[in-house]
Amino acid sequence: MSNITRWNPISEFEDMMNRYNRMFGLARANGEREGKDLFSRSDWAPAVDIKExxxxxxxxxxxxxxxxxDxxxxxxxxxxxxxxxxxxEEESNDKKLHRIERFYGSFTRRFTLPDNVDENxxxxxxxxxxxxxxxxxxEPKEPKAIEVEVR
Known part of the structure; x- marks a missing residue:
């Protein structure tokens, strides 16, 4: 007897993105929540380049x-x-729309910052x-040794 599981392509895409983010050290503990927020709140996503x-x-x-x-x-x-x-654009009576390829609406993009940045x-x-x-x-934070007194 086999179990039937409903296929959820969004969930698989989120899993793939989480694996990708972990591979490059971009994931946080709440990475799954961030992915769900992206899909629930965004109508589109702008292209982004990140350079170092x-x-x-x-x-x-x-x-x-x-x-x-905006x-x-x-x-x-x-x-x-x-x-x-x-x-x-607002529709007007003297314009007829033949093709709409640009995305409109709201977007949200989130990026986990590495530890070695100054957020301010x-x-x-x-x-x-x-x-x-x-x-x-x-500047990378120097590890600080703490001496513990043994009693």
Whole structure:
């Protein structure tokens, strides 16, 4: 006798992304919750490039057709979050839509920051539909030996 299990492609995709994130050291303990939030709150996801220099990490997100007022960037508990909404054009009587390929609606992208960054150093720029974030690296914390008195 065999058990029948309903196939859930979203769950399999989340599992694959969690494995990928763990492989590159990007996962957190609550990584599963972050993946579910991404699917439940986002209508689309902007393309993002992450680059590293000796001094900083650079995050570039493509947000064409958006204004900087439509984007919110936060850092909380080691997670960088980029949120926003791209509104669709209002339909008018003198326009007929033949094809819509661009995505509209809200989005949320989350990235787990490595331990060697200064979360308070995040700076942001927005030009020509490109959001650029710069996160300075921090000095690695020296391990501190604690002497324990034996009684």
């Amino acid at each position: 220099t000796p001094e900083a990490f650079l995050v570039e997100a493509e947000l064409p057709g958006m204004a900087k007022e 984007v919110k960037v936060t850092v909380h508990d080691g997670v960088l979050t980029i949120q926003g909404e791209r509104k669709s 150093s995040v700076t942001a720029g927005f030009k020509d539909g490109l959001l650029t974030l710069k996160i300075q690296k921090a």
